[in-house]
Amino acid sequence: MRSLRLGIVVALVGVGSACSAIGGEDDQDTARALADDLASALSRHTLDDVPLTDESARSSFAEVVAPLDEVPVSVSVGDVQEVEEEGRADVTLAWRWELSDAAAWQYETSVGLTRGGDDETWSVAWSPDDLAPDLAEGDTLGLRTLTPARGDITGADGAVLVTERPVLRYGLDKTKVDGAQVARSARRIARVLDVDAPALVxxxxxxxxxxxxxxxxxREDDALDVLPAFRRVPGALAVxxxxxxxxxxxxxxxxxGRVxxxxxxLVDSSEGRVLAGDEVGLSGLQARYDEQLTGARGTAVVARGADDALRTLFEAPAVDGADLATTLDPGLQAKAERILAAAGADAPASALVAIRPSDGAVLAAANGPGAAGSDLASTGQYAPGSTFKVVSAxxxxxxxxxxxxxxxxPLTTVVDGRSFKNYDDYPASALGDVTFxxxxxxxxxxxxxxxxxxLRPGDLSAAAAALGLGVDHDLxxxxxxxxxxPAETETGAAAxxxxxxTVLASPFAMATVAASVQAGRAVLPVLLPDHAVTQTPPDRPxxxxxxxxxxxxxxxxxxxGSGQFLLDVPGEVGAKTGTAEYGEPDASGALPTHTWMIATRGDLAVAVFVENGQSGSQTAGPLLEAFLR
Incomplete structure (x- = not known):
């Protein structure tokens, strides 16, 4: 959308021409001094204190230049050519308007000086085109903001993930209602749209x-169900x-994120980059890379003639935003979200992350409805339970x-007075002396x-680092x-x-562990291929x-083992289930449990997390199986 500010100008009089004859030195010095005073005043957006042949030009100039009041301008004097026999001089002015850090409007005008009166003093014969070339009597000036096109966010193979899509803006057109009807219509609109009625009123x-x-x-598709009831409200308008x-x-x-x-x-902290009314990134990648995606606004100086026709005097074009490339696979991301959403809006928080081990590309990072908008997939902090046994192993x-x-x-074991046991339905056939x-x-x-x-102190954290866990990177x-x-007690080391x-991980981190096992090295995940990241190899790769x-x-x-339900999934699948107790016990004394499952198949590594469930195989397992199939 473009914005336009227009000034108002009244008729200006004066002449401007160029000649070559030069008068006496005193006259020339006096004309030069007036020209310098004029340039200095114009650099302050004013004609105050400058002698004019027509005093009405002073206020007219102030009105016409008002739309450019906040634009810095520098005016300097070039040639001063006097025609002695005509009692006038022509002054060349060089103008430079700093429309932005990257754009300057530069041009020259010729201003007439006249000499008259008993004392033969010089004054300025100001005319409209002394301000800008081709500016005619009765013209008004304006500034237009040229809005750049926002860059897209793309996924694997350049697939467009985020781009301009049609929406409907629902609201109240106050030109159609007045008085008490304004509040009545606002309340009805709020009920139809399920928004805060008092705030809208x-x-x-x-x-x-x-x-x-x-x-x-x-979104246009989401809006269709709303339209019938909305249209019946007086003053309701969908744009x-x-x-x-x-x-x-x-x-x-x-x-x-969203825009x-x-x-x-944001406006206050942007140092002028963001203006009130701008559409900007408010969260996620849209916010972090807003400057790249937004581009740079342009500016046009326009003149409106007496016939209301607009002419562009100068234009610094907008620079469109640059696309932001990601590695997300649209098909896998959508599949992960369908699987997590199938559990219903009332289901516990859940997340699924998929990584390609060969190059670390993040193919999916999905959160279920229970996450309530949080990015648990990437930033959740949970005990990983038995999925961590890959690291312990x-x-x-x-x-x-x-x-x-x-x-x-054994069925149970005691460490420093604390008893540890296997999960409730642990198979009896796997008790006793078994292979590792x-x-x-x-x-x-x-x-x-x-x-x-x-294990010696540090062995567990070194093993984790070799699989990409517990080592921070700016991705x-x-x-x-x-x-x-490091564990502080024997029971802590056992746990x-x-x-x-004290072990914690995110679904993203556990997908990295699975990917590292498959790749045979500590995988550095990549979501933004243009974001350079230097990986420091682990001390013990x-x-x-x-x-x-x-x-x-x-x-x-x-x-x-516990993942046998995956045996008929095509391809060679490796996996690990996990359950981790947390929180406070219920009435029966049982603790709630996080449930996990990680898996690999070919060039794919996946981690699934459900905040509360029965076990990794029973709760997270079916979600992972559905994704692999």
Missing amino acids: ARAQAMGPEAFVEALVL RDSLPLAPTREFAAALL GPATAE LALLRSGLRPDDVVSC TRAVASSCNTAMIGNADR GFPVYFGQVP DMIGQG LTPAESSDLRGLMRAVVTE
């Missing part, structure tokens, strides 16, 4: 008689417009334990805890990579082995033999 009553009082903006939107309202909403009218805080492999070694998996592979496949807590004394958007701090205690063993352990989860 207050705004409607406060705004001017010709205002459009916006109540809600809806067609467009906004940068993703394919659906839910599509990566927390990650991509809307700039808040007062690596630490134990490095201690010398082999996949075929026999370990003890079987202990991981069936997710035996007591076996992992029973071998915790094989160009907020991400929580988790933490594996850490099974992904409880993952070796080919270690990654091969870990892939074998995760495959055993599917072939003989």
Whole structure:
């Protein structure tokens, strides 16, 4: 949308011409001094204190130049040519208006000076085109803001994710109602649109008689159900417009963010970049990369003639915003969101992250309806439960334990007075002396805890770092990579082995762990390919033999352990389930549980999280299975 400010000018008189004859030195010096005074005054947007042949020109100039009052201008004197026999001189003025940091309007005009009166003093014969070339008597000046096109956000292979899409702006047209009907219509509109009625009524009553009082903006498709009831309200008006939107309202909403009218805080903190009424990024990537996506506004200086026709005197074009590239796969992102949404709006918070191990590309980062707009997929901080046993297994492999070694998996174990047990429906066939592979496949807590004394301080955090967990990176958007701090007690060390205690991770971090196992190195996830990130290799990188063993352990989860329901999923799937207790116990003494599942298949690594459920295999597992299928 463009904005126009117009000044008002009354008739101006005067002449301007150029000659070559030069008069006496005293006259020339006096004319030069007046020319310098004129340039100085014009640089202050005024003709005050400058002698004029027509005093009405002073106020007329002030009115016509008013739309440019806030634009810095510098005026300098070029040639001063006097025609002695005619008692006049022509002065060349060089103008430079600083319309923006990147655009200047520069030109020259010729102003006439005349000499007259008993004392033969010089005065300025001001005319409209002395202000700007081709400005005619009766013209008005104006400034137009040229709004750039906002850049798109793209996904894998350049697929457009966010672009201008049609919307309807619903509101009240106050030119159609007055008096008490304003409040009545505002209340009815609020009921139809399900918005805050008192707030809408207050705004409607406060705004001017010709205002459009916006109540809600809806996608064109979403708006169809609203139109019949809305149209019956006196003064109701739906205005067609467009906004940068993703394919659906839910599509990566927390990650991509939204665009809307700039808040007062944004305007104040922008140092002039953002103006009141601008549409800007308010959250997510839209906010973080708003300057890139917005581009730079342009400016045009226009003149309106007596016939109302507009002429452009100068234009500094707007610079359109640049696209922001991401690696999101539109199909996988939409699939992840459909799967999470199928649980219903009342379901617990959930998230799914998918990463391509070969290059770290983030293919999907979805949040379920229960997340209530939060980006739990990337920034959630939760105990990862038994999915962390992939990390614990690596630490134990490095201690010398082999996949075929026999370990003890008792029903319970006690550490420093605290009892630990396996999950309630742990298979009896996997108790007792079992291979390390079987202990991981069936997710035996007591076996992992029973071998915790094989590890030295720092071994667990080093193993985590080798799989990309607990090491922060600036990926160009907020991400929580988790933490594996040193344990302070024996019971803390035991709890850490099974992904409880002080160990925390996000779904994004656990997808990174799975991707690192599959890739055979610490994967650095990439969402924004143009955002340069330097990865510092872990102190003890993952070796080919270690990654091969870990892939074998995760495959055993599917072939003989808690992930056997994935056995008929096409391709070779590796997985790990997880459940983590948290919060306060219920009336029966049971604690609520976070549920997790991570998996790999070919060049794909996935993590699924549900904030509250029965177990990883029963709650998170079906969501992961649906995604892999």
